[in-house]
Amino acid sequence: MNLPGSGIFKGMAVTALNFVGSFFDPKREKRLITEQYPEERPTLVETSRSFPFLIFDNDPETGIRCVACKICEKECPPQCIYIVQDKDANGKAIRRPAIFDIDISVCMGCQICVEVCPFESIRMDNIYEVSSYGRFGDLVIHKNQLLKSNEYYRQIHPTEAAETDARIEAARIKKAAAAKAAAEKAAAAKAAKEAEAKAAATTTQPEQPAQ
Amino acid sequence: MHDLIQKLTALPWDQAPQWLFLLPALLMLLAAAAAVMLRNLIHCALCLTLSFIALGVLFIALGAEFVGFVQLLVYVGAVTMLILFAILLTPASEVAASNNPFRAFQLSKAINAALGGGVALLVLAGLLAAIFFSPHAREAVPPAVAATAPAKAIGENLLNHTLLPLQGTAILLTAALIGAALLAKEERPS
Amino acid sequence: MNFLENLPLAAKQLVLDLVEWICKWLCAKTGVTPPDWLIPALLTLVSILIVIVAILGVYLAMFALMSVAERKILARMQNRYGPNRVGFFKWRLCGLFQPVADGIKMLTKEDIVPRGADKIVHFLAPVVMVAPALMLPAIIPYGRGMIPVELSSGILYFFALGAGTELAVFMAGWSSNNKYSVMGAMRAIAQMISYELPLVMSAVIAALVAGTLSPVGIVEAQGGYAFGLLPKWFVFTPWGFAACVLFYIGALAESNRCPFDLPEGESELVAGHLTEYSGFKYAIFFMAEYVGMFAINGMLVTLFLGGYNAPCPFLEWIPSWCWFFGKLAFLAFTMVWVRATLPRFRIDQMMEFAWKFMLPMSFAALISAAAWHYAGRGAQAWGISALLVGVPYLLLGYFCFTRRHSANNRPYLFSE
Numbered sequence: 001m002n003l004p005g006s007g008i009f010k011g012m013a014v015t016a017l018n019f020v021g022s023f024f025d026p027k028r029e030k031r032l033i034t035e036q037y038p039e040e041r042p043t044l045v046e047t048s049r050s051f052p053f054l055i056f057d058n059d060p061e062t063g064i065r066c067v068a069c070k071i072c073e074k075e076c077p078p079q080c081i082y083i084v085q086d087k088d089a090n091g092k093a094i095r096r097p098a099i100f101d102i103d104i105s106v107c108m109g110c111q112i113c114v115e116v117c118p119f120e121s122i123r124m125d126n127i128y129e130v131s132s133y134g135r136f137g138d139l140v141i142h143k144n145q146l147l148k149s150n151e152y153y154r155q156i157h158p159t160e161a162a163e164t165d166a167r168i169e170a171a172r173i174k175k176a177a178a179a180k181a182a183a184e185k186a187a188a189a190k191a192a193k194e195a196e197a198k199a200a201a202t203t204t205q206p207e208q209p210a211q
Numbered sequence: 212m213h214d215l216i217q218k219l220t221a222l223p224w225d226q227a228p229q230w231l232f233l234l235p236a237l238l239m240l241l242a243a244a245a246a247v248m249l250r251n252l253i254h255c256a257l258c259l260t261l262s263f264i265a266l267g268v269l270f271i272a273l274g275a276e277f278v279g280f281v282q283l284l285v286y287v288g289a290v291t292m293l294i295l296f297a298i299l300l301t302p303a304s305e306v307a308a309s310n311n312p313f314r315a316f317q318l319s320k321a322i323n324a325a326l327g328g329g330v331a332l333l334v335l336a337g338l339l340a341a342i343f344f345s346p347h348a349r350e351a352v353p354p355a356v357a358a359t360a361p362a363k364a365i366g367e368n369l370l371n372h373t374l375l376p377l378q379g380t381a382i383l384l385t386a387a388l389i390g391a392a393l394l395a396k397e398e399r400p401s
Numbered sequence: 402m403n404f405l406e407n408l409p410l411a412a413k414q415l416v417l418d419l420v421e422w423i424c425k426w427l428c429a430k431t432g433v434t435p436p437d438w439l440i441p442a443l444l445t446l447v448s449i450l451i452v453i454v455a456i457l458g459v460y461l462a463m464f465a466l467m468s469v470a471e472r473k474i475l476a477r478m479q480n481r482y483g484p485n486r487v488g489f490f491k492w493r494l495c496g497l498f499q500p501v502a503d504g505i506k507m508l509t510k511e512d513i514v515p516r517g518a519d520k521i522v523h524f525l526a527p528v529v530m531v532a533p534a535l536m537l538p539a540i541i542p543y544g545r546g547m548i549p550v551e552l553s554s555g556i557l558y559f560f561a562l563g564a565g566t567e568l569a570v571f572m573a574g575w576s577s578n579n580k581y582s583v584m585g586a587m588r589a590i591a592q593m594i595s596y597e598l599p600l601v602m603s604a605v606i607a608a609l610v611a612g613t614l615s616p617v618g619i620v621e622a623q624g625g626y627a628f629g630l631l632p633k634w635f636v637f638t639p640w641g642f643a644a645c646v647l648f649y650i651g652a653l654a655e656s657n658r659c660p661f662d663l664p665e666g667e668s669e670l671v672a673g674h675l676t677e678y679s680g681f682k683y684a685i686f687f688m689a690e691y692v693g694m695f696a697i698n699g700m701l702v703t704l705f706l707g708g709y710n711a712p713c714p715f716l717e718w719i720p721s722w723c724w725f726f727g728k729l730a731f732l733a734f735t736m737v738w739v740r741a742t743l744p745r746f747r748i749d750q751m752m753e754f755a756w757k758f759m760l761p762m763s764f765a766a767l768i769s770a771a772a773w774h775y776a777g778r779g780a781q782a783w784g785i786s787a788l789l790v791g792v793p794y795l796l797l798g799y800f801c802f803t804r805r806h807s808a809n810n811r812p813y814l815f816s817e
Contacts, residue, residue, distance in 0.1 A: 288564025
């Protein structure tokens with residue numbers, strides 16, 4: 001017979017068992033699933049992303065993939081990227097950024113800059129411990145902090161990095177093949193031209209012994 | 212320092228009970244006056260509540276603990292809530308001057324104030340006369356009557372001497388409760 | 402052990418003696434001869450101050466401990482840890498210093514008063530809330546001979562002060578110039594007034610059987626042991642058990658605790674009447690609510706759980722004030738337990754429960770208590786009173802809950 005109030009007592013029994021179990025259950029490590037944060041970091045999934053970063057291949061000075069084409073600056077919806085192209089000693093523009101700032105308090109992590117970059121040079125990082133004490137300007141990250149190596153990229157996003165590397169490798173092979181074909185064609189053209197010149201030279205030769 | 216202590220200790224400390232009466236009484240009068248004179252209705256109701264609390268304190272100071280606590284319980288707890296809910300649930304009572312039906316009877320502000328003050332003074336005079344010319348006026352304040360168990364004494368009085376009015380009040384309150392419930396009940400379209 | 406039992410009183414007497422000695426020493430040093438009434442008056446004043454400081458200290462310490470214990474117990478019941486970081490210097494101490502962090506946070510928050518708010522009433526609402534709440538612990542007997550103010554109508558004092566809480570809630574809600582606050586305040590007041598009736602009726606039942614409105618008298622009426630072994634607490638009688646449960650539910654409703662925390666549920670009305678309060682004023686409301694909760698639990702212990710009496714003769718060596726605070730701690734734990742178990746009531750369910758179930762049950766308990774008393778308190782009396790409580794309980798339960806909420810009888814008010 002369902003006495004009014006019996007449901008409450010059943011519920012309270014469940015809660016009490018939970019309470020006692022959380023102290024004495026032998027499997028309580030699995031039961032209390034809280035991650036104690038600074039000591040245990042959460043395992044992020046591979047596709048998690050937070051803010052962009054720049055990739056360099058071997059050396060942060062010479063291996064920067066970014067050529068300061070400014071496509072990502074134009075395409076960024078909240079306009080959080082600021083790029084200034086580098087100039088060499090004579091004042092001529094070279095294909096490297098002098099300044100590359102991202103304001104991560106504005107960045108919304110939409111990954112559009114990644115999608116439009118033609119040089120596979122900007123990718124999404126998954127760092128999240130970037131708080132600062134100042135409110136204005138402390139969350140602008142500069143080029144030297146944004147540059148991270150390709151090894152790091154392979155570490156945080158293995159699949160994407162493998163894909164990107166494969167694409168770059170394919171592009172390099174294609175370019176090398178095209179260069180080889182062009183070189184062969186040029187060599188062939190050159191050989192043909194030489195042969196033609198030689199033929200032209202030899203055709204003028206038999207004229208003389210006729211006399 | 213020495214004569215400060217002398218002066219302090221020479222004050223009439225045994226007259227303190229009179230000040231104990233004077234303070235809540237003054238507070239009650241001020242609060243009641245404010246309740247009549249303030250512009251915002253809710254402020255008026257809250258000042259009225261303050262006067263109720265002061266009255267309760269007066270009762271307790273005079274030794275009638277039971278009545279004092281009942282005053283706080285009933286007046287502050289129930290009557291105040293009633294007044295506040297009534298103020299909140301009725302529409303804004305700013306009657307436009309042109310809609311006032313009593314406008315014909317209003318002479319001028321000064322004459323109105325004089326008439327109102329005159330009536331108040333008359334009532335006050337009547338009350339004072341009743342107090343001063345009553346036979347108990349010149350007696351000293353009697354000591355606290357129910358020193359041992361006021362609640363018990365009140366209960367015995369209620370249930371032995373004044374039983375009929377008590378039952379009548381009970382019937383009246385029950386009727387009021389049923390009436391209120393009936394008034395608040397919505398008509399269900401059947 | 403008489404020493405432990407008299408420890409608080411002995412400590413107070415020690416401080417009084419110290420003050421008296423200091424006064425006499427000062428008088429001898431400066432050569433001032435005080436009038437006769439000065440030193441006794443001073444000692445009375447110091448004695449009152451000691452009692453006030455002790456009670457406030459104990460209640461505020463309990464408030465601090467409760468705020469962290471509640472979070473940790475709730476967490477353990479919900480399969481997670483509670484706050485376990487805030488400690489003292491390097492030691493974590495299981496997060497027991499969390500109230501210190503919470504207090505610092507609340508004290509340093511900016512106090513924002515809305516522009517259209519009624520400034521005086523907005524300022525006075527926390528005052529009107531906390532002043533009666535701090536006066537509530539005065540009439541609760543904490544141990545043998547340890548009651549701050551001995552009033553012969555102490556129970557009435559307790560409920561008279563509860564009226565102040567309702568006024569404060571209204572003032573808070575109305576002065577915030579916010580329609581959600583006003584709605585929250587209206588609901589809160591409706592809830593408090595509805596549940597105050599069964600609360601007062603249950604207290605009246607205990608006063609009826611004990612024959613006095615004084616808390617000490619009620620506790621003494623529950624002293625002694627039946628058959629030399631079983632305690633004579635009111636909760637072990639049928640009417641007392643019903644009245645205790647009704648008082649407990651009323652206490653949950655008066656302190657706005659789950660499952661009756663509609664007035665302060667965040668998903669319902671932001672924070673109801675507390676929406677526009679921040680910083681220290683919010684902390685004051687919070688504190689007043691917890692102190693009120695402890696006071697009303699203390700009243701429950703006094704009225705039904707035997708106050709400072711021990712449950713059996715061979716446990717009497719534990720001092721009486723330990724028993725009181727132990728029972729109080731147990732009740733606080735059950736309040737957290739109920740909070741972890743039950744979901745929140747809807748306002749119409751709450752009202753229905755109060756008026757249709759609890760009020761008739763409290764009348765039935767009253768009649769049952771009277772019958773128990775007039776039938777001579779013997780075995781026959783127990784049977785009659787059990788019947789007089791049990792039958793209305795089953796009938797009301799059937800008519801109010803089981804039948805109404807059966808599948809073909811459920812009242813769907815708005816979904817046609």
